[in-house]
Amino acid sequence: MTLRSGGSGPRRELERSFRGRLIWPGQPEYEAARLVENATFDGRRPALIARATGADDVVVAIRFGRAAGLPIAVRSGGHSIAGHSTGDGVMVLDVSGLDGLEIDAVERRARCGPGIQAGRYTTAADAHGMATPFGDHGTVAVGGITLGGGIGWLVRRDGLTIDSLLAAELVTADGEQIVANENEHPDLFWAIRGGGGNFGAVTALTLALHPIDTVLHGSILLRSSAESILRVLEIGHAAPDELTLMPGVMAIPPMDEVPAEHHGQLGLFIDLLWAGPTPAGLAAIAGLRSIGPVLYDNVAEKRYPDLFPPPSGNRSAWTSRSLFIDRFDEATIEVIERQVATAPPGDALAIFRVLGGAASRVPNDATAYSWRDKSILLWIISDTGSDDATRMPEMAAWATGFQDELRAFGSATYVNFMADEGPAAVPAAYGAVTWARLREVKRRYDPDNVFHLNQNIAPA
Ligand SMILES: Cc1cc2nc3c(=O)[nH]c(=O)nc-3n(C[C@H](O)[C@H](O)[C@H](O)COP(=O)(O)OP(=O)(O)OC[C@H]3O[C@@H](n4cnc5c(N)ncnc54)[C@H](O)[C@@H]3O)c2cc1C
Numbered sequence: 001m002t003l004r005s006g007g008s009g010p011r012r013e014l015e016r017s018f019r020g021r022l023i024w025p026g027q028p029e030y031e032a033a034r035l036v037e038n039a040t041f042d043g044r045r046p047a048l049i050a051r052a053t054g055a056d057d058v059v060v061a062i063r064f065g066r067a068a069g070l071p072i073a074v075r076s077g078g079h080s081i082a083g084h085s086t087g088d089g090v091m092v093l094d095v096s097g098l099d100g101l102e103i104d105a106v107e108r109r110a111r112c113g114p115g116i117q118a119g120r121y122t123t124a125a126d127a128h129g130m131a132t133p134f135g136d137h138g139t140v141a142v143g144g145i146t147l148g149g150g151i152g153w154l155v156r157r158d159g160l161t162i163d164s165l166l167a168a169e170l171v172t173a174d175g176e177q178i179v180a181n182e183n184e185h186p187d188l189f190w191a192i193r194g195g196g197g198n199f200g201a202v203t204a205l206t207l208a209l210h211p212i213d214t215v216l217h218g219s220i221l222l223r224s225s226a227e228s229i230l231r232v233l234e235i236g237h238a239a240p241d242e243l244t245l246m247p248g249v250m251a252i253p254p255m256d257e258v259p260a261e262h263h264g265q266l267g268l269f270i271d272l273l274w275a276g277p278t279p280a281g282l283a284a285i286a287g288l289r290s291i292g293p294v295l296y297d298n299v300a301e302k303r304y305p306d307l308f309p310p311p312s313g314n315r316s317a318w319t320s321r322s323l324f325i326d327r328f329d330e331a332t333i334e335v336i337e338r339q340v341a342t343a344p345p346g347d348a349l350a351i352f353r354v355l356g357g358a359a360s361r362v363p364n365d366a367t368a369y370s371w372r373d374k375s376i377l378l379w380i381i382s383d384t385g386s387d388d389a390t391r392m393p394e395m396a397a398w399a400t401g402f403q404d405e406l407r408a409f410g411s412a413t414y415v416n417f418m419a420d421e422g423p424a425a426v427p428a429a430y431g432a433v434t435w436a437r438l439r440e441v442k443r444r445y446d447p448d449n450v451f452h453l454n455q456n457i458a459p460a
Contacts, residue, residue: 010064010067010068011064011068013060013063013064013067014050014060014061014064017060018050018052018057018060018061018064019053019054019056019057020050020051020052020053020057020097021050021051022048022049022050022051023048023049023050023051024047024048025045025046025047030049033049033051033092033094034046034049034086034092035078035086035315036075036078036079036080036083036085036086037077037078037079037139037315038079038080038081038083038315038316038317038318038319039315039316039317039386039387039388039389040083040317040318040319040389040392041083041086041389042317042387042389043389044083044086044087044088045088045089046073046086046087046088046089046090046091046092047070047089047090047091048070048091048092049091049092049094050064050091050092050093050094051094051096051097052093052094052095052097052098053097053098054098054203055169055171055177055203055204058093058095058171058201058203059171059175059177061091061093062093062171062173062175062201062450063175064091065091065093065450066173066450068091070089070090070091071087071089071090071091071452071453072090072091072093072201072450072451072453073085073086073087073090073091073092073093073453074093074095074143074197074201074451074453074454075092075093075094075095075096076095076096076114076115076141076142076143076144076202077096077115077117077139077140077141077142077143077144078096078141079137079139079140079141079144080144081319081320081416081417081418081419082418082419082420082421082455083420084197084453084454084455085144085453087453090453093201095113095114095115095143095201095202095203096115096141097113097115098113098114098115098203098204099112099113099115099116099117099120100112100113100116101113101116101120101121101124103124103125103128103130103209105128105130105209108130108208108209108210109166109206109207109208109209110125110132110206110207110209111204111205111206111207112142112204112205112207113142113143113203113204113205114141114142114143114144114146114202114203114204114205115141115142115143116141116142117138117139117140117141117142118134118135118137118138118139118140118141118142118145118308119137119138119139119305119308119309119310120138121134121142122134122138122304122305122307122308123305123308125209126212126303126304126305128209129211129212129213130209130210130211130212131154131158131209131210131212131304132158132161132164132207132208132209132210133150133152133153133154133155133157133158133159133160133161133163133164133210134150134152134161135150135151135152135153135161136152136153136246136271136307137308138307138308138309138310138311139311142161142205142207143202143205144197144416145161145416146161146162146165146168146202146205146207147192147194147195147196147197147202148194148196148369148414148415148416148455149161149162149193149194149367149369149414149415149416150162150416151353151355151359151377151414151416152244153217153244153246153273153275153307154210154212154244154273154275155244155353155355155357155358155359156241156242156243156244156354156355156356156357156358156359157210157241157242157244157275157276157357157358158210158358159357159358159359159361159362160359160362160367160369161207162193162194162367162369163358163359163362163367164207164208164209164210165192165193165205165206165207165208166181166206166207166208167179167180167181167189167205167206168180168181168189168192168202168204168205168206169202169203169204169205170188170192170199170200170201170202170203171200171201171203172199172200172445172446173200173445173446173447173448173450173451177203178200180192181206187441187444188200188441188445190366190367190368190437190441191368191437191438191441191442191445192368193367193368193369194367194368194369194370194415194430194434195368195438195441195442195457196415196454196455196457197451197454198438198442198446198451198454198455198456198457199441199442199445199446199451200445200446200451201451212275212304214278214301214302214303215273215274215275215281215301215302215303215304215307216272216273216274216278216281216282216285216299216300216301216302217272217273217274217299217300217302217306217307218271218272218297218298218299218300219269219270219271219272219296219297219298219299220269220270220272220285220288220289220294220296220297220299221252221258221267221268221269221270221294221295221296221297222267222268222270222291222292222293222294222295223262223265223266223267223268223293223295224249224265224266224267224268224337225268226330226333226334228268228291229247229249229268229333229352230328230329230330230333231287231291232245232247232268232270232288232291233245233247233328233352233354233376235287235288236354237354237356237375239284240276240280240284241357241358242274242275242276242280242281242284243272243273243274243281243284243285244272244273244275244354244357245270245271245272245352245354246270246271246272246351246352246353246354247268247269247270247271247351247352247354248268248269248271248349248350248351248352249266249267249268249269249336249337249340249349249350250266250267250269250340250347250348250349250350251264251265251266251267251340251341251348252264252265252266252267252295255296257296258295258296259295262295266337266340266341267295270288272285272288272299273307275304278301285299315387316383316384316385316386316387317383317384317386317387317388317389317391317392317395318347318381318382318383318384318395319381319382319392319395319396319399319419320379320380320381320382320399320417320418320419321380321399321400321402321403321413321417321418321419321421322377322378322379322380322403322413322414322417322418323377323378323380323403323406323407323410323411323412323413324371324374324376324377324378324410324411324412324413324414325352325374325376325377325378325406325409325410326374326409326410326411327409327410328376328409331409332406332409335402335405335406335409336350336378336406339380339398339401339402339405343382343398344382344391344394344395344398346382346383346384346385346391346395347381347382347383347385348381348382348383348398349379349380349381349383350378350379350380350381350402351378351379351381352376352377352378352379353376353377353378353379354375354376355374355375355376355377356375359372360372360373360375365433365434368430368434368437368438370430370431370433370434371412371414374412377414377417378406378410379414379417380399380402380403381399382395382396382398382399383395396419399419400421411428412428412429412430412431413425413428413429414429415429415430415455418455426455426456426457429455435457436460438457439457439458439459439460440460442457442458442459442460443459443460446459447459
């Protein structure tokens with residue numbers, strides 16, 4: 001199929017009907033427009049980047065992609081860890097410009113475009129004393145994080161992002177514009193709450209808002225040991241839902257605030273958020289401070305949006321793996337500490353997302369994210385610290401080896417933290433029952449697997 005400009009054919013129709021920007025190789029903006037958050041994928045060269053201005057553009061682009069035989073990579077914020085929102089010879093359907101936000105403070109709901117970044121949404125909602133739970137990073141777009149589940153600072157108080165999703169507007173593989181909610185297309189609504197971008201291109205989301213006031217946030221640094229990790233996790237699970245812990249094991253960097261004798265040793269950085277009245281929060285975290293010796297403690301009162309500072313602009317090549325940990329004991333910690341201590345040069349982290357609370361009170365089969373009963377998600381990160389991707393095979397091999405060794409203690413992964421981990425990894429990330437149901441919904445909404453540049457669910 002020709003992609004030449006002018007004349008007749010799909011490209012001519014696209015150029016006539018698409019209101020947004022079409023960026024082809026060779027145009028001045030192309031080199032910047034093809035890049036995503038992760039520098040690992042800087043070598044990828046799409047055939048076209050189509051920047052949509054609304055749902056009508058999304059319809060036109062999907063029809064063009066199908067007619068021209070171009071794989072379609074949907075991009076909201078470009079933070080796919082697997083690099084799915086770019087690719088060689090693909091059409092990037094870029095909906096980052098669909099970033100509008102309407103807040104209804106009375107009804108406690110917001111309607112937004114998928115391209116709005118979590119940080120900007122959070123700042124706007126905070127002006128009304130409200131928040132929707134997203135992740136720990138302000139530049140991730142609401143589109144991508146919502147479709148995979150959404151595990152963040154408010155996961156124990158308000159649940160996953162999908163637990164606040166009230167409705168989604170989508171364009172299907174056939175170019176039809178539909179709404180999915182509890183009453184309309186309920187199976188699709190079930191599937192998009194964890195099933196990723198497999199079922200259509202999302203053009204708007206309606207999300208619930210929850211009250212939020214001043215929060216306590218920061219990090220308490222201890223030396224890593226089996227005793228300190230087990231105690232921290234015990235406190236994190238027993239705490240009120242307002243407390244979410246994100247403790248991480250990594251080598252202590254040369255921080256001025258920490259005595260030099262600890263630099264390079266394994267530290268336990270207990271990143272935390274308390275979203276409730278401050279006196280109760282100070283009581284809830286007192287146990288963490290008493291584990292001691294505390295090497296660093298910058299927990300302070302903040303406004304919630306302060307957790308999402310503007311991006312630094314530094315890009316790096318990195319990868320991640322994850323695993324829900326079912327058995328957490330000294331043997332698990334031995335693996336974690338040894339792997340982090342022997343990681344290749346760069347930044348190596350093992351972060352425990354302490355789950356439970358509101359997220360765990362939703363039945364496992366209520367959404368396609370079906371790991372409500374898991375209490376710890378381990379996120380393994382390997383970051384080169386630079387935009388040079390040449391060492392990525394070594395970094396990825398370490399992360400895979402680490403994940404494989406931990407399979408003795410856990411199972412299943414979180415799709416939003418997955419890299420490109422091979423065809424068997426995606427079914428395993430859902431489990432047999434959810435997987436079969438997802439494949440059936442996929443068969444009904446995208447039987448030709450038009451949306452396959454994602455953690456792909458093959459149609460039944
Ligand atoms: C630095 C960083 C920190 C993160 N922290 C967290 C965290 O704390 N908690 C958490 O849960 N996740 C976290 N993530 C993972 C993140 O949620 C996923 O990578 C998410 O998919 C990114 O969304 P995006 O829209 O920015 O990325 P994109 O690359 O644009 O999208 C990712 C994928 O989502 C699908 N998609 C995106 N938009 C649409 C749409 N409009 N319609 C249909 N499909 C779409 C596509 O398949 C696409 O390939 C983090 C990622 C990064 C890079």
